[in-house]
Amino acid sequence: MAVLCPVEYIQLELGDNMQLPKELGSLADLKRREAKAFENAMMWHDTLDDVYEFFLPNRNLFDTNRRGQKKMERIFDSTALEAIQQGASKLQENIAPIWSRWATFAPSDQVIEMLETGDYGVTEQEIRDNLEKQAVIIFDYINRSNFATQFYEHALDLLVGTGSLRIDENDDDNMPLIFNAIPQKGIAFEEGPYGSIETHWRRFTVKARNLERQWRGFKSSEKIKNVIKNSPDKDVEISEGVVYMPKSKTYYGCVWVKDEDSISWMEDYGTSSPWLTGRYSKVSGEIRGRGPALQALPDVRSLNKAKEFVLQKAAIDLAGMYTATDDGVTNPYNISISPGIVIPVGSNNSANPSIQRLDTGSNLSLAQFEINELQTAIKRALFNDLRDPNGAVRSATEVAIESRELAKRIGSAFGRLQTEVLIPIIKRVTAILTRRGLITPIQLDNKDIDIKFLSPLAKAQDGEDLMSVQQAVAFVLQTAGPDQAKIAFKLEDFGTWAGGKTGMPAELMRSETEKQQIIQAGAQAAQAGMATSQAPAQ
Numbered sequence: 064m065a066v067l068c069p070v071e072y073i074q075l076e077l078g079d080n081m082q083l084p085k086e087l088g089s090l091a092d093l094k095r096r097e098a099k100a101f102e103n104a105m106m107w108h109d110t111l112d113d114v115y116e117f118f119l120p121n122r123n124l125f126d127t128n129r130r131g132q133k134k135m136e137r138i139f140d141s142t143a144l145e146a147i148q149q150g151a152s153k154l155q156e157n158i159a160p161i162w163s164r165w166a167t168f169a170p171s172d173q174v175i176e177m178l179e180t181g182d183y184g185v186t187e188q189e190i191r192d193n194l195e196k197q198a199v200i201i202f203d204y205i206n207r208s209n210f211a212t213q214f215y216e217h218a219l220d221l222l223v224g225t226g227s228l229r230i231d232e233n234d235d236d237n238m239p240l241i242f243n244a245i246p247q248k249g250i251a252f253e254e255g256p257y258g259s260i261e262t263h264w265r266r267f268t269v270k271a272r273n274l275e276r277q278w279r280g281f282k283s284s285e286k287i288k289n290v291i292k293n294s295p296d297k298d299v300e301i302s303e304g305v306v307y308m309p310k311s312k313t314y315y316g317c318v319w320v321k322d323e324d325s326i327s328w329m330e331d332y333g334t335s336s337p338w339l340t341g342r343y344s345k346v347s348g349e350i351r352g353r354g355p356a357l358q359a360l361p362d363v364r365s366l367n368k369a370k371e372f373v374l375q376k377a378a379i380d381l382a383g384m385y386t387a388t389d390d391g392v393t394n395p396y397n398i399s400i401s402p403g404i405v406i407p408v409g410s411n412n413s414a415n416p417s418i419q420r421l422d423t424g425s426n427l428s429l430a431q432f433e434i435n436e437l438q439t440a441i442k443r444a445l446f447n448d449l450r451d452p453n454g455a456v457r458s459a460t461e462v463a464i465e466s467r468e469l470a471k472r473i474g475s476a477f478g479r480l481q482t483e484v485l486i487p488i489i490k491r492v493t494a495i496l497t498r499r500g501l502i503t504p505i506q507l508d509n510k511d512i513d514i515k516f517l518s519p520l521a522k523a524q525d526g527e528d529l530m531s532v533q534q535a536v537a538f539v540l541q542t543a544g545p546d547q548a549k550i551a552f553k554l555e556d557f558g559t560w561a562g563g564k565t566g567m568p569a570e571l572m573r574s575e576t577e578k579q580q581i582i583q584a585g586a587q588a589a590q591a592g593m594a595t596s597q598a599p600a601q
Contacts, residue, residue, distance in 0.1 A: 074159045083326065084315060086308045090326055093304060093317065097264045100251035107234035107351055111247060117363045118147045118356045122219065124248035134234040139368040141364040147356055150445035151218035156467060158480060158518045161211040164202040165518040166489060167561075197502050201492055204501070208240040216244035217341075221480070222445065223247075227263070227340045228484070230491045232499075239499055240492060252340060252350050253307075259483070260350070261307035263338040266321075266574050268298035278318055278328040287320060287327075305338050335494035339380055341484035343476050359444035366437040373430050384421040393417040446472065467526060481516065489514055515563070525564040532557075555582075 087093060108125055115123035120134040137146070159165050170178075170190045178187050213228065220226030227250055231241045245265070253262035272295035275281045281293065292299055300321035305314055314336040318328040342352025387395035392409035398418070400406075408417035442448050444458070446469060470477070496502045536557075539548045548554065555578070562572045 083317065083329070084308065086310055087306060087315060087317075090319065091322065093306070094302075096253070096262075096306075097251070097302060097304060100253055100262075100264050101266070103350065106250040110357070111223070114357050114360050117360065117367060118143050118223065119219060120144070122216075122246065124246050138367065139374060140366050140438075142366060142436075142441050143356075143359070143390075145217060146442050146445040146447050147222055149447050150222050150355070151215055152223065153446050153469070154218045155211075155215050157473075158477065158485065158516075159210075159214055160518060162206050163518075164198065164483065166202075166514055166516050167198045169515055174539055175378045188576070193504070197493070197504055200502050201489070201496060204238075204240055204496060205488075205492060207558075208238060208242060209242070210242045213242035215246045217484075219353075220244065220247060220356045221341055221343050221484075223356045224352040225340060225342050226484075227338065228488070229337050230339070230488065230495070231337055232495050236499070236501075239495060240499070254350050255307070255309075258345070260342075260576065263301045263305045263336075263340065267301055267303075268514065269295050269301050271295050271299050274299060274301075274327075281318070281328045282325075282357070283327065284320065284323055284325065305336055307336070333494070335485075335491050337491065339484060339487040339491070341480055344479070344524045353446045355446075359441050362437050362440045362444070366434060366441065369430060369434055369437065373434070376430075385418055388419055390417055470527075473593075487512060529561060531558075 083089065083093070086350035090150060108272065112123065115125060116134075120138060123134060126134070154425055155161070167539045170187060174190070175187060177183065178185075178190075196544060217226045217228045225247060227245045227247065229243045229245055233239050233241050249266045249426070250261045251264040253264075255261040269277060271287065271291045274287070274291065285343070287299065290299065301318060303316070303318045305316045307314055313334055314332040316328075316332055316337070320327050343354035345352050349415070357577065383400075385398075387393055387398060388409070389395055390409035392407055398406060406418065410417050437446070462594055493502070497504060536552060559572060561579075
């Protein structure tokens with residue numbers, strides 16, 4: 064039968080005898096798991112420090128983290144900085160466009176088969192209408208939240224290799240969703256048996272005054288109570304874990320203060336984790352991902368060093384280098400060359416001057432050629448080579464070709480991002496809105512629905528299917544004629560299929576019942592016309 068599927072979170076009351084679920088063990092067991100996860104994470108410290116220094120220096124927390132510190136002292140070329148920002152914008156534009164509905168829902172084939180073979184008190188069209196309403200509501204709340212800004216920062220981390228996004232619930236019914244792109248410093252992961260990230264650990268600091276606001280029901284020790292009372296602006300070191308429990312297939316959150324032996328807060332998140340972590344691509348045996356920025360790092364280093372040498376050469380050419388003769392009059396150790404000063408010399412004879420500018424040459428064509436080549440390679444690695452903003456206005460066909468080219472280059476990564484980022488976002492948002500009573504999804508015997516992506520990149524992939532069908536139909540029409548096309552293909556279903564591929568709204572597509580009514584009306588009109596033409600003249 065058809066049932067509503069509520070989602071509940073269990074906020075646990077923290078008493079003196081608070082116990083973790085048996086499946087998690089004790090706090091000591093959790094601390095051992097956390098320590099092991101961070102031990103593995105530390106192996107990536109130097110690599111991530113390098114790539115963030117050259118691509119995202121202002122987002123690099125792996126170096127000394129001081130507020131307001133200068134982080135671009137060693138950067139001599141901004142190509143990598145601009146390329147990764149444009150790459151992140153292009154990634155967001157093509158998989159989760161701003162203020163756009165980039166996915167919709169539809170009953171899965173299994174659900175449709177169940178409806179055809181059993182009586183569940185609901186029709187397929189009713190389910191489709193319900194799912195369409197859900198999609199409208201879900202994306203209305205997503206687009207009204209801070210999703211767009213936080214997904215952009217998440218995309219920056221994805222291009223490095225690994226990006227983590229946290230989706231929390233807010234008390235405000237108008238803005239119940241809070242998205243946060245969490246920097247990779249201080250995060251560690253645990254993988255499941257099939258390579259998916261299941262458990263998240265985080266170490267960070269929180270001001271004492273915010274502890275009870277950030278975690279409702281936070282149980283403070285006497286030490287922390289004194290800190291909150293006497294030093295509310297002091298940073299408190301916190302450890303947080305959202306642990307997956309495979310037996311119950313649920314996520315359990317817990318928080319404790321560093322060096323304390325008791326849990327300060329915990330919550331049963333049910334089947335919906337507030338964390339999601341996507342990886343651009345992944346090497347077997349590694350938990351973290353590797354992205355195009357990591358692959359282009361050698362070119363960025365080379366470009367940065369080449370640009371540094373060019374700037375040094377330019378400074379030499381502008382200011383010059385000089386040789387001076389220590390002739391008893393000219394002292395080469397205290398000469399200052401600047402406008403308006405008089406330098407005592409022993410000779411101004413052009414054949415044998417006391418001071419003479421050194422000829423260092425000024426041919427930079429080879430260096431400039433190498434710089435241009437490296438810049439092009441970096442831009443291509445981060446998808447900056449597909450569009451020239453200064454070029455001529457492009458036609459719709461050129462835009463479609465560009466989308467297909469991007470789909471080919473990012474195709475394998477897009478599949479992973481759908482699984483690890485986009486689907487978890489939809490599931491988490493659906494869980495929050497369902498728990499708040501803002502949507503009431505229908506479920507048939509716990510069977511899932513299908514999520515259809517409508518982003519430009521997904522449409523570009525569907526465009527390949529449309530072109531293949533178009534070519535097949537055109538070939539049959541040209542070689543065998545329209546009669547064979549009607550025999551070979553279900554032409555009456557082409558419109559519905561094409562509408563589904565292009566993401567046409569459900570309210571603009573006819574249901575099967577409506578199509579049958581139109582077919583019957585057409586047949587009746589044809590019969591009436593034949594009867595009129597065959598009637599004898601009076």
